[in-house]
Amino acid sequence: MKEVKTGMSESFRDHIATIDEEGHRKYIHPKKPEGRYYHLRTYTSLVFLVVFFAIPFITVEGEPLLMFNVLDRKFIIFGKIFWPQDFFIFAIGLLTFFVFIILFTVVFGRLFCGWVCPQTNFMEMVFRKVEYWIDGDAHQQKQLRAMPLNGLKLRKRILKIAVFYLIAFVIANFFLAYIIGMDEVLKMVHEGVAKNLGTFVSLLGFSTVFFFVYYWFREQACIVVCPYGRLQGVLLDRNSIVVAYDYLRGEPRSKLKKADTVSHGDCIDCFACVRVCPTGIDIRNGTQLECVNCTACIDACDAIMEGIHKPKGLIRYASENNIANNEPTRFTGRMALYSVVLLLLVGLLVTLLVTRDDVDSRILRSQGQTFQSLPDGRLSNLYNIKLTNKTRKEVPLELKLENINGEIQLIQNVVVPRESYFQTSFFVKLNRSEIHRRKTPLKIGIYQNGKRISICKTTFLGPSL
Numbered sequence: 335m336k337e338v339k340t341g342m343s344e345s346f347r348d349h350i351a352t353i354d355e356e357g358h359r360k361y362i363h364p365k366k367p368e369g370r371y372y373h374l375r376t377y378t379s380l381v382f383l384v385v386f387f388a389i390p391f392i393t394v395e396g397e398p399l400l401m402f403n404v405l406d407r408k409f410i411i412f413g414k415i416f417w418p419q420d421f422f423i424f425a426i427g428l429l430t431f432f433v434f435i436i437l438f439t440v441v442f443g444r445l446f447c448g449w450v451c452p453q454t455n456f457m458e459m460v461f462r463k464v465e466y467w468i469d470g471d472a473h474q475q476k477q478l479r480a481m482p483l484n485g486l487k488l489r490k491r492i493l494k495i496a497v498f499y500l501i502a503f504v505i506a507n508f509f510l511a512y513i514i515g516m517d518e519v520l521k522m523v524h525e526g527v528a529k530n531l532g533t534f535v536s537l538l539g540f541s542t543v544f545f546f547v548y549y550w551f552r553e554q555a556c557i558v559v560c561p562y563g564r565l566q567g568v569l570l571d572r573n574s575i576v577v578a579y580d581y582l583r584g585e586p587r588s589k590l591k592k593a594d595t596v597s598h599g600d601c602i603d604c605f606a607c608v609r610v611c612p613t614g615i616d617i618r619n620g621t622q623l624e625c626v627n628c629t630a631c632i633d634a635c636d637a638i639m640e641g642i643h644k645p646k647g648l649i650r651y652a653s654e655n656n657i658a659n660n661e662p663t664r665f666t667g668r669m670a671l672y673s674v675v676l677l678l679l680v681g682l683l684v685t686l687l688v689t690r691d692d693v694d695s696r697i698l699r700s701q702g703q704t705f706q707s708l709p710d711g712r713l714s715n716l717y718n719i720k721l722t723n724k725t726r727k728e729v730p731l732e733l734k735l736e737n738i739n740g741e742i743q744l745i746q747n748v749v750v751p752r753e754s755y756f757q758t759s760f761f762v763k764l765n766r767s768e769i770h771r772r773k774t775p776l777k778i779g780i781y782q783n784g785k786r787i788s789i790c791k792t793t794f795l796g797p798s799l
Contacts, residue, residue, distance in 0.1 A: 350557055350623070350624055351611075351613060351614035351615045351616075351624060352553060352554065352557065352613065352614055352624075359554075360614065361479070362552070362553060362611075362612060362613065362614045363472040363475045363476050363479075364462075364472060364609065364610050364611060364612045364614075364630070365471060365472040365473075365609045365610045365634075366466050366471050366472070366610075367610045367630040367633050367634060368633060368637070369632070369633025369634070369636060369637060370633065370636075371629035371630075371632055371633050372629070372630065372633050375448070375449060375458075375459070375628070375629065376459060378449055378450075379455045379458075379459035379460075382450065382452075382455050383455070383459075383460070386452070386508065387508060389512075390508055390511035390512060390515070390516040390519075391516055394413035395413070395726045396726065397410055397413070397415070397515075397726060397753075398410055398511075398512075398515045398516065398517075399412060399413055400412070400512060401512060401513070401514075401515055402512060402513055403513055403514060403515075404513065405513075405514075408753075409424065411427075414687065415724050415725075415726075415753060416724075417694075417722060417724055419694050419722060420690065420724075422686075423683070423686045423687065423690065426679065426682060426683050426686060427683055429679060430676065430679040430680055430683050433672065433675055433676050433679055434676055435562070436569060436672060437669065437672035437673060437676055439562075439565070439566060439569040439570065439574070440569055440570070440571065440574055440668060440669055440672060441573075441574065441575065441669055442574070442575045443566070443570060443574045443575050443576035443577075443621075443627055444562075444563070444566060444576070444625070444626055444627040445575070445627055446562075447556065447562065447563070447626040447627055447628075448577075448626050448627035448628040448629060449627075451626075453547075453555055453556065453560070454556075454626060454628065456505070456548065457548055457552060457553075457612075458612060458628065460501065461498060461501065461548040461549075462612075464494075464497055464498070464501070465494065468490055468493055468494045468497070469490060469494065472609065478490060494549075495549070498545055498548060498549050499541065499542075499545045501548075502541045502542075502544035502545040502548065503537075503538075503541040505541075505544055506537055506540040506541040506544055507519060507537065509540065510533075510537060510540075522534075552612075553612055553613045553614075553624070556613065556624070556626055557613065557623065557624050563623055563624075563626070564623070566621075566623070567623070570621065571666075571668065572653060572654040572655045572658075573653050573654075573655055573664055573666055573669075574653055574654075575651055575652065575653055576621050576625075576627060576651070576652070576653065577617060577625060577627045577628075577629060577631065577632060577649065577650075577651060578617075578620075578621065578649070578650065578651070578652045578653070578654070578656075578657060579601075579607075579617050579618045579620070579648065579649050580647070580648055580649070580650070580652070580657050581618070581657070582657060582658070583599060583600050583648060584599040584600050584601035584618065584648050585599045585601065586598055586599050587599055587601040587602070587603040587618075588602065588603065589602060589603060590602040590642060600639065600644050600645075600648050601618065601648060602638070602642065604638055606631075606634040606635060606637070606638050607631035607634050607635050607649060608631075609634070610630040610631060610633070610634045611630060611631055612626070612628060612630065613625065613626065617631045617649060618649075631649050632649050632650060632651075635648050635649040636648075636649075690724075691724075691787065691788060692723070692724050692725045692729070692787070693721060693722065693723055693724065693725075693729055693731070693750060693780070693782070693787060693788070694721065694722040694724070695719065695720070695721050695722075695780050695788055695790055696719070696720045696721075696790065697717055697718070697719045697720075697778055697790040697792050698717065698718050698720075698792065699715055699716070699717050699718075699792055699793065699795065700715075700716040700717060700718055700759065703715070703716050704795060705794075705795050705796055705797065708763065711765070711766060712763045712764060712765055712766070713763070713764055713766060713769065713794075713796055713797075714743075714761045714762065714763045714764075715761070715762050715794050715795055716759060716760075716761055717759065717760055717761070717762060717792065718757065718758075718759050719733070719748070719757065719758060719759070719760065719790075720755070720756075720757045721748070721750045721755065721756045721757070722750075722754075722755055722756075723750035723751060723752060723753060723754055723755075723756070724753070725752065725753070726752050726753060727752055728749055728750060728751050728752050729749070729750045729782060730747070730748065730749045730750075730782070730783075731748040731749070731750065731780055731781065731782055732748070732780075732781040732782075733748065733760065733778055733779070733780065733781070734778070734779045734781060735762070735776065735777070735778060735779075736777040736778065736779045736789060737775070737776065737777040738764065738768055738774070738776065738777075738794075739764075739765070739768060740762060740763055740764040740765070740768065741762070741763040741764075742760055742761070742762055742763075742778070743760060743761040743762075743763060744758070744760045745758055745759045745760055745761075746758050762776065762778075762794060764794060764796075766796075769794070769796040769797075771796070772795070772796060772797075772798055773793040773794070773795060773796075774793060774794040774796060775791065775793055775794075776791070776792050776793060776794050777789050777790070777791055778790045778791075778792065
């Protein structure tokens with residue numbers, strides 16, 4: 335994005351708004367925003383929170399709708415179970431998600447950060463609202479921070495810490511539910527701390543991390559930790575939609591004076607946009623790393639413009655070309671390329687999901703075993719079969735030779751438990767007349783309810799000819 339030339343110092347490019355010249359943290363106390371975008375974001379955050387807290391309670395055939403059990407290497411996404419054998423599908427899914435993020439950022443900038451990001455929703459729409467309720471608006475928060483420790487400050491600090499930690503603990507429990515399932519979490523709650531001490535200690539650790547992030551670290555998570563903000567400098571171009579200041583209309587700035595006959599821009603340099611910014615930047619300097627497109631500055635500026643009888647939209651969603659050249663948003667070649675790549679990846683992902691086998695099978699000839707001569711003159715080899723059942727029902731299977739006449743003798747019936755592994759051994763018996771080489775290729779069909787679901791290839795070891 336183009337830098338705004340206003341005669342002001344460009345030193346803001348050399349540091350971030352939350353760090354002073356000596357390298358110390360500058361704690362941001364943003365003014366509570368008001369306006370149509372803030373109200374829309376509040377409603378959006380309510381939907382996000384309902385979805386976030388409701389999903390762990392939703393089950394499909396007795397299993398969670400979403401679960402990412404890293405410990406057991408079991409992942410459930412929208413009711414579909416993924417095992418380590420499906421890692422390539424999971425990788426394609428992640429790649430598709432990253433390409434979508436890139437395409438979305440190229441077109442709409444950091445809209446995700448301001449409206450959907452869990453960090454922003456929890457910080458601005460949960461913890462910040464609680465802070466406004468306990469400590470008051472920005473001016474009262476600054477006064478409270480500056481006053482010496484007394485009864486009032488101590489009560490407010492204790493209440494704030496207690497409420498923040500309680501919310502963090504609830505969030506940590508739901509994140510745990512996304513890992514092991516809500517049924518397991520409720521079971522642990524019922525059993526008590528004594529039987530699940532290790533899990534409880536880990537839960538307190540995660541709660542402390544969440545508390546630290548939302549009580550003290552705050553916007554630094556977006557500025558320092560999150561890589562997405564760093565990527566925007568590479569992904570954004572002059573056609574990307576961002577929260578932008580219309581410098582052609584706003585400059586040159588001046589204080590509002592009734593008797594002033596000199597022509598000035600619409601910006602009256604009131605700093606309302608700066609006071610509401612949760613990362614402490616001045617959006618009038620142009621697009622910056624710290625901006626999460628939360629729209630608080632749009633609402634603040636629109637309120638000022640309305641008060642001085644000027645058109646709204648001095649700060650608005652726009653691209654550099656929209657502002658500089660008064661051009662409409664264009665679908666560029668870069669956007670088209672990303673779209674084609676995204677469609678190809680989505681198509682590949684859907685194909686892999688549709689064609690994925692419910693049962694994975696692998697057959698290996700037993701190591702260290704040669705052929706055996708049977709009393710009836712036939713030869714036999716011993717094999718091991720390993721099966722993975724990805725469904726929620728136990729699966730009985732049959733084995734049949736596909737390319738040669740012979741017999742399969744099972745050590746035990748092949749019934750694969752639901753969502754589990756199964757391993758057993760079996761013999762393949764062939765007449766000598768079927769063996770024409772040292773290693774005879776075998777194709778063994780895996781059948782479920784009379785329908786072949788897969789074919790495994792192996793070899794039959796016979797005598798040298």
